[in-house]
Amino acid sequence: MFFLQILLNSLVVGTQVVLLAVPLYLVYAASKIYHLALGATGISVAYALYFGLTSGWGWPITILFTLICAIVLGLLSFALLEKLAKKKEHLFGLLVSFSLGLCLEASMALMFGTDGKFFLSTPLPTINFSELYLTVPGAITLVVGIVLSILFLLLTTQTPWGREIKAVSENSYLLSSLSFNASLVRATVLVVASVIAGFVGIMTTFNSTLVPGAGFNIVVLAFIALLVGGVHSLKGTIVAAYLVVLIPELVVGLSSGSYSVSLSWKMVIVFIVAAILLTWKPNGLLERRERVE
Amino acid sequence: MKLFSKKSLGVLVPVLAVVLLLSGCVNQAQTPKTMETIKIGVIAPMSGDAAAYGEQIQRVIDSYLPKLNEDAKVDGKQFQFIYEDGKCGGSEAVSAFQKLKDIDGVKFVIGGACSSETLGIAPLTKDGSVLVTSAFSSNPAIEGASPYTFTFSYSDDVIGKTIAKEMSKYERVALITEQNDWNVGVQKVVLDEFKANYPKVTVVANETYPKGATDMRSVLEKIKKMAPAAILLNPTPGVTAETLVKQMAEIKDWPGTTIFGQYSYISETALAAAPALTNGMIIIDAPKVNNVELTAFIDSVTKEKGPLTDIGNFYTASLLDDVKVVTGLIRELGNDQAAVQKALKQRTFSGYISNNISFKDSSFPGVGGGIYIVKDGKAEYQQ
Amino acid sequence: MGYFLTQLARLAESTITAIGSHLTIAVGNIFFLGGSTMFCFGAYALAVSQKFGLDPWWAALLSIVFSFFVSFLFVLAYIKLSNDSFAVFTLSSMLAFEALVKSWDDVTGGILGIAGILRPDNLVKLKQLVIFQIILMVILLFIEFVILKTVLGRSLLGMRESRNFVEALGTSTKRTGSVAIIICCVLAAMAGVTGVWRIQFLDASFGSIAMLVQSVTIAILAAKPQVRWLMLSAVFVTFLPEFLRFTPLPSTMIGHLRILIYSVLLIVVLLTISKKLMPQKRFI
Numbered sequence: 004m005f006f007l008q009i010l011l012n013s014l015v016v017g018t019q020v021v022l023l024a025v026p027l028y029l030v031y032a033a034s035k036i037y038h039l040a041l042g043a044t045g046i047s048v049a050y051a052l053y054f055g056l057t058s059g060w061g062w063p064i065t066i067l068f069t070l071i072c073a074i075v076l077g078l079l080s081f082a083l084l085e086k087l088a089k090k091k092e093h094l095f096g097l098l099v100s101f102s103l104g105l106c107l108e109a110s111m112a113l114m115f116g117t118d119g120k121f122f123l124s125t126p127l128p129t130i131n132f133s134e135l136y137l138t139v140p141g142a143i144t145l146v147v148g149i150v151l152s153i154l155f156l157l158l159t160t161q162t163p164w165g166r167e168i169k170a171v172s173e174n175s176y177l178l179s180s181l182s183f184n185a186s187l188v189r190a191t192v193l194v195v196a197s198v199i200a201g202f203v204g205i206m207t208t209f210n211s212t213l214v215p216g217a218g219f220n221i222v223v224l225a226f227i228a229l230l231v232g233g234v235h236s237l238k239g240t241i242v243a244a245y246l247v248v249l250i251p252e253l254v255v256g257l258s259s260g261s262y263s264v265s266l267s268w269k270m271v272i273v274f275i276v277a278a279i280l281l282t283w284k285p286n287g288l289l290e291r292r293e294r295v296e
Numbered sequence: 297m298k299l300f301s302k303k304s305l306g307v308l309v310p311v312l313a314v315v316l317l318l319s320g321c322v323n324q325a326q327t328p329k330t331m332e333t334i335k336i337g338v339i340a341p342m343s344g345d346a347a348a349y350g351e352q353i354q355r356v357i358d359s360y361l362p363k364l365n366e367d368a369k370v371d372g373k374q375f376q377f378i379y380e381d382g383k384c385g386g387s388e389a390v391s392a393f394q395k396l397k398d399i400d401g402v403k404f405v406i407g408g409a410c411s412s413e414t415l416g417i418a419p420l421t422k423d424g425s426v427l428v429t430s431a432f433s434s435n436p437a438i439e440g441a442s443p444y445t446f447t448f449s450y451s452d453d454v455i456g457k458t459i460a461k462e463m464s465k466y467e468r469v470a471l472i473t474e475q476n477d478w479n480v481g482v483q484k485v486v487l488d489e490f491k492a493n494y495p496k497v498t499v500v501a502n503e504t505y506p507k508g509a510t511d512m513r514s515v516l517e518k519i520k521k522m523a524p525a526a527i528l529l530n531p532t533p534g535v536t537a538e539t540l541v542k543q544m545a546e547i548k549d550w551p552g553t554t555i556f557g558q559y560s561y562i563s564e565t566a567l568a569a570a571p572a573l574t575n576g577m578i579i580i581d582a583p584k585v586n587n588v589e590l591t592a593f594i595d596s597v598t599k600e601k602g603p604l605t606d607i608g609n610f611y612t613a614s615l616l617d618d619v620k621v622v623t624g625l626i627r628e629l630g631n632d633q634a635a636v637q638k639a640l641k642q643r644t645f646s647g648y649i650s651n652n653i654s655f656k657d658s659s660f661p662g663v664g665g666g667i668y669i670v671k672d673g674k675a676e677y678q679q
Numbered sequence: 680m681g682y683f684l685t686q687l688a689r690l691a692e693s694t695i696t697a698i699g700s701h702l703t704i705a706v707g708n709i710f711f712l713g714g715s716t717m718f719c720f721g722a723y724a725l726a727v728s729q730k731f732g733l734d735p736w737w738a739a740l741l742s743i744v745f746s747f748f749v750s751f752l753f754v755l756a757y758i759k760l761s762n763d764s765f766a767v768f769t770l771s772s773m774l775a776f777e778a779l780v781k782s783w784d785d786v787t788g789g790i791l792g793i794a795g796i797l798r799p800d801n802l803v804k805l806k807q808l809v810i811f812q813i814i815l816m817v818i819l820l821f822i823e824f825v826i827l828k829t830v831l832g833r834s835l836l837g838m839r840e841s842r843n844f845v846e847a848l849g850t851s852t853k854r855t856g857s858v859a860i861i862i863c864c865v866l867a868a869m870a871g872v873t874g875v876w877r878i879q880f881l882d883a884s885f886g887s888i889a890m891l892v893q894s895v896t897i898a899i900l901a902a903k904p905q906v907r908w909l910m911l912s913a914v915f916v917t918f919l920p921e922f923l924r925f926t927p928l929p930s931t932m933i934g935h936l937r938i939l940i941y942s943v944l945l946i947v948v949l950l951t952i953s954k955k956l957m958p959q960k961r962f963i
Contacts, residue, residue, distance in 0.1 A: 005521050012513045083946065094704070098899055099949050101892070102942040109939035117347035117935075118606065119510075119535030126545040126570055138546060211510030212535050216345070223774065230767035256514040259501075259522065266505040266515050267475050267782045274775030278756070281768055285760045343935055385884035386792060387874075391685060398682035415794050416880040437794060475781055477882075480790045504782070507790075 004134045006257065013252035014245075015141040015210070018148030021244040022203040023225035024232075025155050026196030028240050032159070033168045033192040034088035036096035037226060040080060040104035042218025044197050045204025047107045048073045049213055052205055053120055069201065077197030079103075081190045088172075088189060104218070111215040119212040127210070140209040147206075151199065152241050159237050168192060224248060227273065231280045233287015243280070243288050250276050331374045334631050336622070337396035337426075339389055339407030339417070342381035345508045348534060348606040349409050349432070354379060355601040356615050357406075359593070364623055371627045382408045386416025393417040397426050403633040404429070404626065406618055411435035411477040418442040427633040429622055429640075431615035432607075435481045439659050444637055446655050448614040448621075448647075450582045450663040452478065455558060456485025458665035459580045463526050463556055464494040470501035470524035472515060472540070474531045480504075482558060483530055500524050508536065513543050520547060526554045533560040534606045538569035545570035554578065565605050567673050574670050582649065583666035584677040585613040590648050610649065617647030684809045686921055688877050691812035693893055694913040695870040698823050699863025700898035701909050706827070707835035709856050710766035713753050714867045715891035716773045719780070721746050721868025722875040722885055726793045727786060735799040739872045746868030753864060754857040773891055781883045792882025796875055805877070812873050819866060824906045826862075835859055836904060867894075893917070896945065919944065 023041060030038040051072035055065030083103060087096040127138040137145075159165035170178045171188045179185050208217060224247060232243030251272035258264040264272070280288065338357065340350035357377050365374050378400050380392035389408045393416075396402045405428045408414040414433035418441035421428050430438075430447040434455075438447055459482070463469050469490075473483040483504075490497045500522040503515045519527065527550075531537045537560035544550065550573070557579045560566060567574045590613055594604055597612075604612055622636065629635040645653040653661040668675035696714050703711040724745045728738035756768050780787040787793070802808045826832045834855040837845040842852050875881050893916055901912035920937055 005517065008517050009514050012511075012517070016511065083950070086950070094899055095949050098896065099946055102945040102949070105938055105942040106946070109935045109942065112343070112347070112935040113939065116351070117343075117345070119539070121535075121538070121542075124569065126542045129546055136546065136548075208510075212539050214345075214508065214510070214535065216508070217510065223771070227767050227771055230764050234763055252514055256518055259518065263501065263503070263518075265503050265782065266509065266512070268778060269506070270771075270774045270778035271782070274771045277771055278768060281756075281760050281764045285764055343938065347935075383884070386794075386880040386882050387878050387885050390878050390880065391689075394682045394685045412790075412792060412882050412884070415792070416878065416882075419795055419879050435791065437791065441794070475790050477790050480784075506778070506781075 008135055009253060009256035010249075011135060011137055012141075013249045013256065015137070015144055016252060017245040017248035018144050019203055019207050019210075019221060020224045020228055020248050021152055021241050022144070022148050022206075023200060023221055024228045024240050024244045025152060025237065026199045027222070027225050027229050028234070028237050029155070029159075029168065029192050030196050031172075031229065031234055033171050033189050034084060034096065035091065035093050035172050036084055036088055036100060037093075037229075038080065038084070038100045038193075038196065039097065039222055039226065040100045040107065041196060041200040041225075042204075042220075042222030043104035043107035043111075044073075044076045044080070044218070045200035045202075045221075046208065046213070046215065046218040047076060047111055047204070048197070048201030049204040049208045050111050050115055051201075053115070053122065053213055056122070069205075070198070073198045073201035074194050076107075076201075077194030078190065080197065081193045084193070085186060085189060089185075104222075108215045108218070115215070117215060119214045120208075121212060122209050138210055140206050144206045144210065147202070156237055156241070224273065227277050231277050231288060233284075233289060236287055236289050239287045239289035246280065246288075247273055247276055331369070331372055332631070333374050333376050334404075334623075334626055335376050335378055335400055335402045337393075337400065337402040337405040337407070338377050338379045339382040339392045339396070339405055339413055340379065340409040341384040341413075342379065344383045344385075346384040346410060346532075349384075350379075350381070351602075352604050352607045353409060353431075353615060355597055355604065356607070356612055357619060359597045359601060360616060360619060364619070368623070368627055373627055375623055375626075377406075378402065382410065382413040384408075384410040384413060386412045389413035389416040390420065393420055393426070403427065403631055404622055404636070406431065406615075406622070408433060411438065411481065414438055414445065414447065415441060418445040421445050424634060424637070427622075427637050427640075429618050431618040432611055435477060436485070441659065444633070446640060446659050446661075448618045448649065448653070448661055449611070450665065451660045452481035453485055454663070454665045455580055455582075456482045457489050458667070459528060459556060459558065460486045460489030460494060462578060462580065462667065463528060464490070464497050466524075466526040466554065467496060468498050468500045468522075468524045469526045469528065470503075470519045470522060471499065471528045471530060472501075472503045472505070472512070472519060473528075474507055474509070474536055475504050476507045476532050479530045479532060486528065507532070510536075510539060511543075512540060513547070516540075516544055516547055520550065524553060526556060528556045528558075529561065530558060531560050533563070533566070533608065537561060537566045541566065541570040541573055545573045556580065559608065559610065561670070562610070562668065562675050563605050563608055564673055564675075567670055567675065571673050575672070577670040577675075579668040579670065579675050580665055581668060581675075582610045582663050584668070585609055585648050587613070587648050590616070613648035617645070617649050617653065620647065621645050621653070684805050685877070686918065688805075688809045688812050688873070690913060690917045691809070691816040692870040692874045692877075693890075693897060693917045694816050694910065695812075695819055695873075696867045696890065696894040697897035697901070697909060697913055698819055699859075699866040700894045701901055702823065702826070702835060702859045703856075703863050704895065704898045705901060706832070706839065706904045707856060707859050708762075708839040709757070709859060710762050711753070711757070711769055711860055711863060712766055712891060712895065713769035713772050713860075714863055714894045715886045715888070716769070716776045717746055717750070717864040717867035718871040718874070718890050718894075719773075719776055719886040720749060721871030722881055723780060723787055724868070725872045725875055726796050726881045729796055730793060735797055735876070739799075742872050743865060743868055746864055747861065750861045750864030753860050757856055757860055758853050770891075773888070777883050788882070790883060792880060794880050796879045796881060798876045798879070802876065808873070808876055812877075815869070815873065819869075820906050820910065823909070827904050827906075831855060831858060832904070900948065915948075 052069045055068050129136045167188050171185045228244035228247050229240050232239035251269045340353045342350040382389035409432045411433040414430045421442045421444035428445045433447045434449040434452045436453045473479050501519045531540050555577045559581045561579050625636045625639050640655050667678045700714050703709040721742050724742035725738045728741050834850045897912045897916045901909040
């Protein structure tokens, strides 16, 4: 039971990372830019929800407001990154995205302060199965995470939209000449990414605490998962996200006595796991070798 | 002329340097010629994880300043506090200290707030050019770090030893500590005390989590599995303390486990996060500061500027004592850090934290530890 | 005076670290984000050596030697991994190293750090140390200037244009990249050593993400393979946050406002100059 509980807790954390790695993959697939601001975007959207709730607005208006904020942030990201994506200036794109993340974090700190906020002042409601328990936000994260992962897997591999996303980063001029609007594709991807990141931000902070800097750690894990899993493979990214989170969480959770490993060692373990996986599969977990000519 | 041409480079860089040089001269407060303006620096975390402390420190000082200056008019002095961001880290605190010393010309600094800030700047005070008094820093390493560095906080040594003594009544104990300078300091003292004086106590779990972590459920499950008779919750005050008890409450079922806490659980906000769990909790902290004047002050600051929940009752008291003692000595002895340092070492002071604040033999004021038990959401002082 | 000396020292430290990042990221298009890890590693190697009683100069030498050997770990990763994977490996090395130094109390002092680090006898005063740092910076900038004119520099430039083409000419891109990474690691460690001598206190907050962002930003802004661009970029990036310290902004807001203004300025600068910095002319 103890093992199962640890596994359940770890799966929730893993799913949070998956839900951020998916939009990271989508943005990379469409523009070849690592959109590191997604973590801060998610937290900003969570703050929008918090603002709506504490201002006494009803749930429908609050949700609408939150959605609008997510869309606006997506469009802002598009406005900043579009030129760089077109010109294939990926390094600049990475820096601009990172700066945007810092900017959003500082804005949230100024508007709401740095002290953490809770959506619920009491312990979270839990769902109990025998001796196991799961918090309600954790359960929602798990279910939605699995559904969204499958949905996007299907969307990117089986639908024309998925093919457009991949095509736009390969050669957007050719795509445009085939009467597809490359900018619209990238804009759509960024907005969708922002909305998903917003959902992750809300669920993560619902499950713990809302602080301005909460997005950074999770986006770093998602970034690691994307590269370990393979930047061209969503399936690999999803698998890698779970591996990169589950292994350290299980090591920390299951170790005991004189061999106990504290949570403070988690990032060291993540690094070792990433290093091993990258050494074993340098092009990604599920990627095949390419012929270099 | 292009922005990055050779000519413009030759102009741009020196202009930038001159602007830096001259901008230090702006924002000089205008005071009547008969009044001497004494500048005192304040180093506290104004950004980052611990920014709440810096904000609340400024609330306290800004609220106290009008009264201070009103009283100081008699001596022909006016005080001006200059805030710098130490970011709760040694290297930033050093930069802040040097700016205060060299640009603002301060001879007195209130700070750092975090022990790492104070430990960072302590070596720089050895030459006696600036006197540093912290209201918050409690790491035992501050003891003797510099003859010109003092702290009005209790030492982690005292609190840690009291915790160890109370927990020694149980054979199986567990500790959960946030990876922060203050918390790790307390943890070390507790563990050393167990080893040295209470060999029968077995530490079945000693878990540490990163500063500001928000999900400790796996760690709590791990501790629960070891079935300790007593657990010490050792987070930083504020949100992490609340998160920890909330997540403990979600796990439910901590049968027969006595929960110990420290300063982080003195505030009713932290206890209210999980009232059923925290009822009966034993908290070790500095003795309760029962002072009508202090309570009224805290209430007025809370009303006008915002809450002081993160720094709490004791640290508000220690901060006020720090400011009062230092400004009182400056009013008497002048803007002379050597004279004030000498007076600090020789005299005994009375304040909110104690009627016997003395730095004769120590960098610490000699405040002991107190025991509180939580009843109906409030920490009641026992001894 | 001490404040200005500190800012000059910070400029020297940022520039020395950025020289390595410039060679790898900007010139060679090698996504090496381990500069700040080595900056911290160099500092900790020095502090721990001094803790065990070594003389400051010998401790510095030992720190640089250790850094040289540790750089081979990054070289190994560079040879084995793709460019993107190497980027994430080096980025996560910084977080892992930070977690390691915070948790390994016995050696690094953990979260409490190591206080009272001594400066060498002939650099006891801040002024002396800063002069040393400036001279070191000038020498290393000159060395970079020379490197860019040599086969190594040209090979790195060539790698940015086309790795296959460079390989076709018989130059091993792996070896060239490895040398650049080793140089970056050693330089970052040197900067860390002088940095910790200046502050005389070391904890896990030394370097970390702030140093990484700073050195990468300097390197990216100085995209052209010219030393004066690197210098200008270093001045801009290092002094901008300090300039904001003097603005008449409320103290409670100033920390966050600084970050906000800094990041907005960075975005504006990156978006406006990006088209000007991507070379249209070829430098031979």
